[in-house]
Amino acid sequence: MYRILCSDLDGTLLSTKSDVSDYAIKQIGRIKNKTRIILVSARMPSGMYYIQESLGITNQPIICYNGALVLSENKVLNSVCIPIHIVKNLLSLCNGLQADLGLYHSNEWYVPQTSVRVEKEIKYTKSTPTIEKTTVTIAKWEEQEVGAHKIMLMCSKESADILMPMLEKKFKEQLNLYRSNDTLIEIAPIAVSKLSAIKLLMDKNETLEDIIAFGDNYNDIEMLENVGCGVAVENARTEVKKISKHITSKNTEDGVARFIEEHLVI
Known part of the structure; x- marks a missing residue:
């Protein structure tokens, strides 16, 4: 029997876009x-807490933002942010392109405007953003001396095609860059990963x-x-x-729960 089970959420443990099944x-x-059951996700805390509650594991830690924020019952165990000067540089790069910055810090999420992408995120993660100009968010964070646990660039396909190589050239030593689909680029601090948080x-x-x-x-x-059994x-x-x-x-066929039932015997 394994001592720890770690699972990604979207596309893995969740059999729908937002919920864990009764079977799981x-x-x-x-x-x-x-x-020990530890949820490991790119999501913000509020997008994970309700899943923890469904599973009855609120006593366990959660790994948010791909490892940039690790929490245990609201206590911060580790926090690594993208510095504010890099956030400013990213905003400058997006100037003139169809690309909005979704900015995440702790349990806060900021977007400059609503969109189809933002509405999907609200629906799937059961979290609500603050809508304000990105320059206002950056100014506020600068005053508070905080950075971003995660940045989500919400682009058109054309803008993402232009931005991704630019980002890789300019920031490959400083940021983890991950194009999750044609129009989304997720950005995290380079010093962390799901594995580093698990360790x-x-x-x-x-x-x-x-x-x-x-x-x-x-991701x-x-x-x-690196774990004993990667599935x-x-x-x-x-x-x-x-x-x-x-x-x-598949996740839609409860693959994680099936594997647990078939292979993990107490």
Whole structure:
């Protein structure tokens, strides 16, 4: 039996765009007293808390923003931000292009205007942004001396095609850049990852071999490669499936819960 189970949410544990299924609740409920269940996501805290509640694991830590913020019952265990001067530079690069900056710090989310993308995010993560000019948010953060745990560039495909190579050239040493689809570029501090956050939460007597992890996307690769048992869902990227020890059913077919039922015996 593994001592820790780590799972990505979107496209992995969640069988719909926003909720965990009764089947998953049942299977995690069966093992949660013997195995620590840690949710690992690019989401903000409020987009994870309700899932923790559904699973009955609010006593466990959560890894938010791909590892940039680690919380345990509202206590900050680790926090790494993108410095404000880099946020300003990113805004300058987007000038004249169809690209809005979604700015995240702690449990706050700021967007300059609503859009189809923003409305989808509200619906799927059950979180609500503050709508204000990006320059206003930056000025406020500068005064508070805080940075961004995550930046989401919401672009047109054409703008994303222009921005991605520019960002990689200018910021590859400072930022983790991840194009999650044709119109979205997610940006995180380079010093953190899902794996670095998991290591932070391990007890002295635990090793990576004691961990089973589930994922579907590029930002899950390092985690799945290094734990004792990395499991990809069937809908995962080809590259993710190649490096995983096992492949389970699609997220929409409750792949994580199926694997738990079939392989994790108490």
